[in-house]
Amino acid sequence: MNAPLAERLRPKTLADYISQTHLVGNQGILTNQIKLGVIPSMIFWGPPGIGKTTLANIIATESGRPFYTLSAINSGVKDVREVIDKAKQSGGLFTTKNPILFIDEIHRFSKSQQDSLLQAVEKGWVTLIGATTENPSFEVISALLSRCQVYILKPFEKTDLESLLHRAIKEDTILSEKNITLKETTALIKLSGGDARKLLNIFELIINAEATNDIVITDKHVLENVQNNTVRYDKTGDQHYDIISAFIKSIRGSDPNAAVYWLARMIEGGEDPKFVARRLLILASEDIGNANPTALVIANNTFQAVSTIGFPESRIILSQCATYLACSPKSNAAYMAIGEAQQLVKETGDLSVPLDIRNAPTKLMKELGYGDNYKYAHNYEGGFANQEFLPEEIKHSKLYDPGNNARENAHREFLKQRWKDKYNY
Structure with missing residues (x-):
């Protein structure tokens, strides 16, 4: 039986790897590390x-190292220790050829599972490479994170994905036998959501649906075939990214019925409750903000409660939130204000802090005028003193525009x- 297109087209060398030139x-950082033969945990x-x-x-x-892999979804502490024992036997301590242990979806590892990796990483028995779709600052314990370099892989550009499709048509042993026109x-x-694996799965689905070798790919053709084969093209398991998007958009659109429906879909699909709670926490600030500050408090409490309780009881807390x-x-x-402020910083650079609002902890700083003419707000009527707090160059900038709500x-x-x-305003 033929392997899926995504597997057949999987790059084998850095030269074949698409994007991530940084x-x-x-x-590139990794290119240089491979050349030097020194690969850090990452x-x-x-x-x-x-x-x-x-x-x-x-x-x-490319670095000539033994390679061991685990999936955080179905591996426990015992599995981690067994792999580490094998790795210790296949590579010398502190050599440049110590084995690589790859853990997919490392954010799903519990604290105890992550703790079981610490000694192996610290002693150099393995070089750890973890993969995560979640912010490692939240999901990887600090002791392990401090021993690893974090490298961000950027989303594919449209040109990258189009190049991948053309490469599939030209180089794949099966597709190259057909006359395919993109x-x-x-x-x-759009259906792939920037996911290269999903893109190739959908593409292969479309090709396999044709009885002829002369195939013309159009948007209409793709949509018709995908709608008729929804289950097949979602088999990769990435559908939950579409569902979390529907969940967030339903809450943003003030539709609690739709919100609990998509929540139920995630619960029944075995989604990590902390993944859902974190999205609610972000939404409470990004989409509600000062219109109802209590929303952030409730979302934060929800995250803490879910982290403590877990399923099945967490479903009730998530539903309430x-x-x-x-x-x-x-x-x-608030979301728009910080975006405007960051853009202003990029455009204007490192502007000086006005002297009158600088701190003056030393005699020299006081002599230089630091803090002179600062108006202590509490000394004025209503606790307010009309004073400029922005640098002179941008003093007329308006960044926060309150929303139209009570x-x-x-x-x-x-x-x-x-x-x-x-x-x-």
Whole structure:
């Protein structure tokens, strides 16, 4: 039986690897490490289907190291220890050829499972490469994280995915026997969500549905075939990224019915409850913010409770939080404000802090005028003193625009009363 297209097309060398030039280009960090023969333990953080597993395999091959792999979904502490024992026997201590232990979805490892890796990494028995779609700062214990380099794998660009399709047509032993014309690629790329593995699975599905060797790929053709074979093209398990998107958009759209439906889909599919709770925590600030500050408090408490309790009881807590957030007034003002501020920083660079609001802990700083003319707000009527806090070059910038809701309308009036024209939105 033929292997899937995604497996047949899996790159074997750095030269065949698509994208991630900051890591594997001519001057990439990993390229240089492989050349030097010194491979540190590392965590690959990036979206699904971006090539984390493939890259780990390539590093092992090109550095001439034994390669062991575990999946955090179905491996326990016993499995980790068995692999480490094998690795110790196949590689010398502290040599440049110590084995590589690759752990897929390392964010799903418990604390005890991650603890079982510490000594092996610290002693140099193995070089650990972990792969995660989640922020390792939240999901990897600090002791392990401090012993690893974190490398971010960037999402594929449209051109990368199109190149992959053309490569499949040209180089794959099966597809190259057919006369395939890529007339349109928008539907393929949109359905893949930037996931290269999913893209190739869908592409292969479309090709296999044809009885002829002369095939023209159009967006209409793709959509018709995918709609008729939904279960088949979702078999990779990446559907949960589509479902979490539907879940978040339902809450943002103030639809609690849809929110609990998509929540139930994730629960029945065995989703990690902390994954859901973390998304709720982000949403509470990004999409509700100051329109209802209590939303962030409830979302944070939900995350803490879910982390302590787990399933099945966590489903009730997640449902309470999801419906509460769905029924909350919405505002993305805080989200937009920090985005505007970051863009302003990129455009204006490292502007000096005004002298009057600088700290003056030393005599010299006081003599240089640090803190002169600073108005201590509590000494003024209403606890407010009209003073400029931005650098001179950007003093008229407006970054926070309160949303149109009861709480933030009150913020708007508060700012207008104190700052007059400066906050006259």
